[in-house]
Amino acid sequence: MGGERLKIILSLTPPLLIIITLFFGGIFYGFLQSLGYQPAIGKYELNFSAYYNVMFSERYAKLFWSGLALNLWVSFASTFLAAVFALFGALAIRKTFIGKTLCNFIYSLNLPMPHLVVAVGMIFVFSQSGLLARLAAQIGMISSPGDFPVLVKDKYGFGIILAYIWKEAAFFFIILMSVLQSLGENFEELAQSLGANRWQRFRYVILPLVMPNLFSASIIVFAFSFGAYEVPALLGVIYPQMLPVMAFEFFLNPDLNARSEGMALSIIIALIVMILVVFYFWLTQAKIRKD
Amino acid sequence: MSELKIQNLVKNFQGMDRPAVNNVNLDINSGQLVAFLGPSGCGKTTILKMITGLFQPDNGNITLDNESLLPIPTEKRGVVMVFQNYLLFPYMNVNENVGFALKMKGVDKKTIDERVKEMLDLVKLPDIGLRKPKQLSGGQQQRVALARALIASPRLLLLDEPLSNLDAHLRDEMRELILTIQQKLNVTTIFVTHDQEEAVLLADKIALIFDGELQNYTSPKNYYEKPKNIKAAKFFGGVNFVKADFTDNKIQSEIGFCEYEGDNISNLNKKLFLTIRPENIKISKNTEFDHNSYQGEITSVIFSGTHTRYKINVNNVNLECSLQSVGIDNIKESDKVFIHLPKDKIWGMND
Ligand SMILES: Nc1ncnc2c1ncn2[C@@H]1O[C@H](COP(=O)(O)OP(=O)(O)OP(=O)(O)O)[C@@H](O)[C@H]1O
Numbered sequence: 001m002g003g004e005r006l007k008i009i010l011s012l013t014p015p016l017l018i019i020i021t022l023f024f025g026g027i028f029y030g031f032l033q034s035l036g037y038q039p040a041i042g043k044y045e046l047n048f049s050a051y052y053n054v055m056f057s058e059r060y061a062k063l064f065w066s067g068l069a070l071n072l073w074v075s076f077a078s079t080f081l082a083a084v085f086a087l088f089g090a091l092a093i094r095k096t097f098i099g100k101t102l103c104n105f106i107y108s109l110n111l112p113m114p115h116l117v118v119a120v121g122m123i124f125v126f127s128q129s130g131l132l133a134r135l136a137a138q139i140g141m142i143s144s145p146g147d148f149p150v151l152v153k154d155k156y157g158f159g160i161i162l163a164y165i166w167k168e169a170a171f172f173f174i175i176l177m178s179v180l181q182s183l184g185e186n187f188e189e190l191a192q193s194l195g196a197n198r199w200q201r202f203r204y205v206i207l208p209l210v211m212p213n214l215f216s217a218s219i220i221v222f223a224f225s226f227g228a229y230e231v232p233a234l235l236g237v238i239y240p241q242m243l244p245v246m247a248f249e250f251f252l253n254p255d256l257n258a259r260s261e262g263m264a265l266s267i268i269i270a271l272i273v274m275i276l277v278v279f280y281f282w283l284t285q286a287k288i289r290k291d
Numbered sequence: 292m293s294e295l296k297i298q299n300l301v302k303n304f305q306g307m308d309r310p311a312v313n314n315v316n317l318d319i320n321s322g323q324l325v326a327f328l329g330p331s332g333c334g335k336t337t338i339l340k341m342i343t344g345l346f347q348p349d350n351g352n353i354t355l356d357n358e359s360l361l362p363i364p365t366e367k368r369g370v371v372m373v374f375q376n377y378l379l380f381p382y383m384n385v386n387e388n389v390g391f392a393l394k395m396k397g398v399d400k401k402t403i404d405e406r407v408k409e410m411l412d413l414v415k416l417p418d419i420g421l422r423k424p425k426q427l428s429g430g431q432q433q434r435v436a437l438a439r440a441l442i443a444s445p446r447l448l449l450l451d452e453p454l455s456n457l458d459a460h461l462r463d464e465m466r467e468l469i470l471t472i473q474q475k476l477n478v479t480t481i482f483v484t485h486d487q488e489e490a491v492l493l494a495d496k497i498a499l500i501f502d503g504e505l506q507n508y509t510s511p512k513n514y515y516e517k518p519k520n521i522k523a524a525k526f527f528g529g530v531n532f533v534k535a536d537f538t539d540n541k542i543q544s545e546i547g548f549c550e551y552e553g554d555n556i557s558n559l560n561k562k563l564f565l566t567i568r569p570e571n572i573k574i575s576k577n578t579e580f581d582h583n584s585y586q587g588e589i590t591s592v593i594f595s596g597t598h599t600r601y602k603i604n605v606n607n608v609n610l611e612c613s614l615q616s617v618g619i620d621n622i623k624e625s626d627k628v629f630i631h632l633p634k635d636k637i638w639g640m641n642d
C-alpha cells in the first residue's frame with residue numbers, strides 16, 4: 001500500500017466519520033429505541049415486545065397488516081401504472097417537438113415539485129369538493145358534487161395512487177425518453193425490415209431493450225413510495241392507514257411508551273426499503289458485470 | 292424472378308440545399324449483385340431506406356417484379372436490410388437472433404430451429420448458437436447479421452457497408468463469403484460501399500453516386516475503359532484527360548488529330564474529353580507509331596516496385612503512362628519521346 005492511498009484514506013476519514021455517525025448512529029439509536037431502550041422514562045432492558053405489539057397484538061395487528069397490504073397495493077399499483085403511462089407516452093411522442101418540450105418542462109418543473117404540493121393539487125382537482133366534481137355537477141353529469149366518486153381520501157388509496165402516478169410517471173418518462181433517444185430507431189427499423197409488425201416491434205424489440213432501465217427505475221420508485229409519508233398523510237383515511245402514517249402517529253402519541261412501537265414500525269419499513277435497494281444494486285451490478 | 296426498377300427517385304430532407312437523392316434511375320436484374328458506390332453523405336443509405344420503405348420518396352417509383360413497392364409497408368416487402376453496425380439484438384442469443392424473421396412470421400419452433408442451423412452453417416458459424424452477441428467478434432457478428440437477414444429468403448437483400456467495420460484480412464474473408472452465398476442463393480443483392488476496389492471485386496454492376504445523383508451505372512470493367520464522365524473516370528483512378536472537338540466526324544484534340552473507334556461515337560457532343568488508362572499508353576524514344584502518335588517530353592520517372600510511371604508533357608497537356616516492372620531502360624527525365632494512344636483504347640466523354 002503506497003503513501004498516496006494512505007493519504008486518500010486519511011483525507012476521507014473526517015467526512016466518512018460524520019456520515020457514519022449521523023446515518024448509522026441514528027439508525028442504531030432508533031433500533032435501540034425499538035427494542036425498548038428509553039432512558040428518558042427509565043427503561044433500559046432490551047426485548048422485541050414493541051415489534052410483537054405492532055405486528056401481533058390485538059390492538060395494532062389489524063391496523064398493521066391492513067396498512068402493510070395497503071402499502072404494497074399503493075406502491076405496486078402506482079409504480080406499475082406510472083411506468084405503463086410513461087412508456088406509452090414516451091413511445092407516442094418521442095419523435096415530436098412536443099415530446100422534447102414536455103421532457104424539458106418536467107425536468108424543470110414537475111420533478112423538483114414537492115410531493116406535498118402534488119397532494120394538495122390532487123385534493124383541489126379530484127376531491128368531492130374539488131374542481132372536477134364541481135365541473136361535473138355544473139354540466140349536469142352528476143346532480144351534486146357529493147355524487148362524485150370518492151377518489152381522494154378513499155380506503156383503496158386511489159387518491160394516493162393518483163398523486164404518485166402523477167409524480168412518478170414524470171420520473172419514468174424522463175428516464176425512458178433518454179433511453180429511447182440513445183437507442184435510436186435502428187433496432188426497430190431493422191426488425192421492421194425483418195418482418196415485424198408494430199405490435200411485434202413493441203413486444204420483441206422495444207420492451208426488452210428498455211426493460212432493464214424500466215425495472216431498476218421501478219424498484220427505486222417502489223421503495224420511495226413505500227416509505228414516503230406526506231402524500232398518504234394528506235390523501236389517506238384513518239383506516240386502513242399506510243405504514244409511514246401509522247408510524248408517525250405513534251410518535252405523536254403523548255404516551256412515550258408508544259415511541260418504541262413507532263421505532264419498531266419505522267425499522268420494519270426501512271428494512272423492506274433496504275432490501276429493495278440492495279436488490280436494485282445487485283441488479284445494476286449484475287448488469288455492469290455482464291457488459 | 293426479382294427484378295428491381297428504380298425510376299426518377301427523389302428524396303429531400305429539411306435543411307439540405309440539394310435533394311439527398313436526385314432523380315435516380317436504375318434497373319437491377321434478378322440475381323445480380325450491384326454496388327452503390329460513392330463518398331460519405333451521397334445518399335446511398337437513403338436510397339436503401341426507400342427501397343425497404345423506411346423512407347417514403349418525394350417522387351418517383353420503385354418496382355419489384357413490375358409491382359410498385361411504395362404502397363406496401365416495410366414489414367411486408369420481403370426486402371431485408373443489413374445495417375452498417377450489425378444491430379444484433381443484445382438480449383437474444385445467436386439462435387434467437389437468426390430465427391427472428393421466422394418467429395415474426397409465426398413459423399413453428401421446430402422449423403425455425405432447423406432453418407437457423409442451416410443458416411449458421413451457410414455463414415460458416417456452426418456451434419455458436421447459444422452465445423450472446425457480446426461474446427462474438429466483429430466478423431462473427433457480421434455473419435450472424437447476414438444469416439438473420441437470409442433466413443426468410445428475402446426477395447431483395449440490402450447490405451449497408453457490410454465490410455467497413457472489419458479489419459483488412461477479415462474484410463477479404465467476408466467479401467468471399469458474401470460472394471459465395473449470393474451466388475449460391477442467387478438472391479438479388481445491393482450492397483453499399485465507399486471503397487472503389489471493394490465494389491470492383493464484388494459487383495456485377497456499380498452505381499456510382501455523387502451528391503445524390505447517379506453518375507454512371509455499368510460494369511466494373513467499363514469504369515476503367517469506358518467511363519461516362521470525368522468524375523466517374525477520376526473515382527476509378529483515371530488521370531489522363533485531353534480536351535477535344537468533334538466536328539465532321541473527326542476528333543481534333545489539344546494534342547493533335549485523333550483516330551477514334553469507341554462505340555459511343557454517335558453520342559458524342561461537339562466538346563468532349565478523351566481519356567485513356569496509363570497502362571494503355573505506349574512510349575518509344577525513336578520510333579513513330581502508325582496512328583495517334585504524338586511527341587512529348589518526359590517530366591518525371593517514378594519506379595514503384597511493380598510498375599514505372601512516366602509523366603509526359605505533350606503540347607502542355609500532362610499525361611501519365613505506366614509500364615510494368617522497370618519500364619524502358621533508356622528513357623529518362625527530360626528525354627523527348629513519341630507516345631501512342633491506340634485508337635481502340637482511347638475513350639471519349641461528353642463532360
Ligand atoms: N433522417 C434524415 N433527416 C435529415 N437528413 C438526412 C436524414 N438521413 C440522411 N440525411 C442526409 O441525407 C444525405 C445522405 O445521407 P445518407 O445517409 O444517405 O448518406 P450515405 O451515402 O449513406 O453516407 P455514408 O457513407 O456516410 O453512410 C446526408 O447529407 C444526410 O445528412
Ligand SMILES: [Mg+2]
Binds near residue numbers: 335336337451
Ligand atoms: Mg450510409
